[in-house]
Amino acid sequence: MKHAINQKPDYEKELRKAGVRITRPRRIILDILTSTEDHPDAMKIFHRAIEIDDSISLSTVYRTMNLLEEMGAIHRHAFNGGPSRFEQAHGEHHxxxxxxxxxxxxxxxxxxxxxxxxxxxxxxxxxxxxxxxxxxxxxxxxxx
Amino acid sequence: MKHAINQKPDYEKELRKAGVRITRPRRIILDILTSTEDHPDAMKIFHRAIEIDDSISLSTVYRTMNLLEEMGAIHRHAFNGGPSRFEQAHGEHHxxxxxxxxxxxxxxxxxxxxxxxxxxxxxxxxxxxxxxxxxxxxxxxxxx
DNA sequence: AATGCAAATGCGAATGATTTGCAAAAAGAA
DNA sequence: TTCTTTTTGCAAATCATTCGCATTTGCATT
Incomplete structure (x- = not known):
């Protein structure tokens, strides 16, 4: 049994390759995701995001999470049946x-x-x- | 590895002991729960219930599920992040x-x-x- | 650098699941 | 039957999330 360790992959390249535009909101959200150790929910991500750019909307957070999930860049969890919490899909399954x-x-x-x-x-x-x-x-x- | 099998415990006795009143809606919901093989969600339980007594409300279903969960009589699951689905807490864990x-x-x-x-x-x-x-x-x- | 267009955004309204407030109804004890 | 307390049904509220749509933006192309 082993712990997983954090990596910081270059998502912008991946997104480009998938024909997805790199927008300011997406860059900020991606940054939050790659630089956090915890498993934040949409609201937490939103609050961290508006500290960097207060024009970002909650819908965009949700939309971006769905996009990233479809791309396999993040995983979604519903611990305890609460709101979805996210983490970047780094390396191995855990x-x-x-x-x-x-x-x-x-x-x-x-x-x-x-x-x-x-x-x-x-x-x-x-x-x-x-x-x-x-x-x-x-x-x-x-x-x- | 083994399958779980269904039992039909007497919940009314348990409820009484816990100082909870046995009402018509509760009896009906309990009956549905003990006689089903699947893991229905609140809406499904509600629909089965109003077939027996069409005055039962959805709120009562939710309230009863919370009550039974607190008593440990049922388990709640949130498969796939969908609505909660319930099952009676029969016998062994599975x-x-x-x-x-x-x-x-x-x-x-x-x-x-x-x-x-x-x-x-x-x-x-x-x-x-x-x-x-x-x-x-x-x-x-x-x-x- | 200016242009054009599809893709993405922000907003607010809509949705789906669940909870809550409250007056009326029912349960159980006396 | 009466009294007290719990429960109910209903409708409105809440929470997480999605959607419609007019506006803005990314970016490929002039």
Whole structure:
């Protein structure tokens, strides 16, 4: 089991290649996404964005998130059924451990679990398209 | 790995014990919940309910679902970020495989995966409060 | 640098799921 | 049956998100 680490890919190039225009709002949103460690929701992204340019609208944030999601540049999560929270799709797949007290998100990856999931789906006659594994936990008092 | 099977617990007794009144709407909703195999959302429950008593309101469905959830009698899921879907909290814990084409939900349970999750959380210094594992898949063409 | 046009934006209104306020109705105890 | 408290139905409010549309902007082309 390993932690994921953050990378900073050049999205502008990718967007251009996909025939998508590089606008000021998009540049700003992309910047926020690539420079954050957390998993902000649309409203949080919006607030960070208007600090840089107060003409950006919430709709544009939503539209940009949808665009980036379709391009595979970000992932969308709905922890606890709350509003969607986003993260850049850096490197390897990983799952999430959410701190129920703080809302913090810790990323982890386990090949064993991935393999088990495949086996289970196969046994039920299915191919996995994608999956979601979320652990909701609280910092343990006991020594690790 | 095993499938979960359906049981029909006596919720009225439980509700009474919790000091909650047994009303006509609640009885009807409870009946729907205990006699269904699927994981209906509030709207679906509402429609089934007004077939039995057309004076039941959607708010009451929502209120009842919240009540039952707090009592631990049902579980709430937000597959794919869609509307909440409910199921009675029968017997053992289980996870879900969602058929992306039909929306069908298959329940399964794997001790191995549960154990792995515990290990991972412990390694990260957390105790698991609860978790969510959803596999989104498509019926496989290949022989099982 | 100026032009043209499709793509993107901001705004506000629309949508879908869910919650809430409140007066009227029903449940359960006395 | 009466009383008190909980629940209900209804309509309006809220929250997250999307949409319509007139206006602006990116950028390929003169």
């Amino acid at each position: 799952d999430h451990l959410i701190d129920v007290d703080t809302g913090d998100v810790i990323e982890f990856q386990s090949d064993k679990i991935e393999k088990l999931q495949e086996e289970i789906a196969r046994a039920l006659g299915y191919d996995i398209i994608h999956h979601r594994l979320e652990l909701y936990g609280r910092k343990s008092k006991r020594p690790e | 996870d879900h495989l969602i058929d992306v084409d039909t929306g069908d939900v298959i329940e399964f349970q794997s001790d191995k995966i549960e154990k792995l999750q515990e290990e991972i959380a412990r390694a990260l210094g957390y105790d698991i409060i609860h978790h969510r594992l959803e596999l989104y898949g498509r019926k496989s063409k290949r022989p099982e």
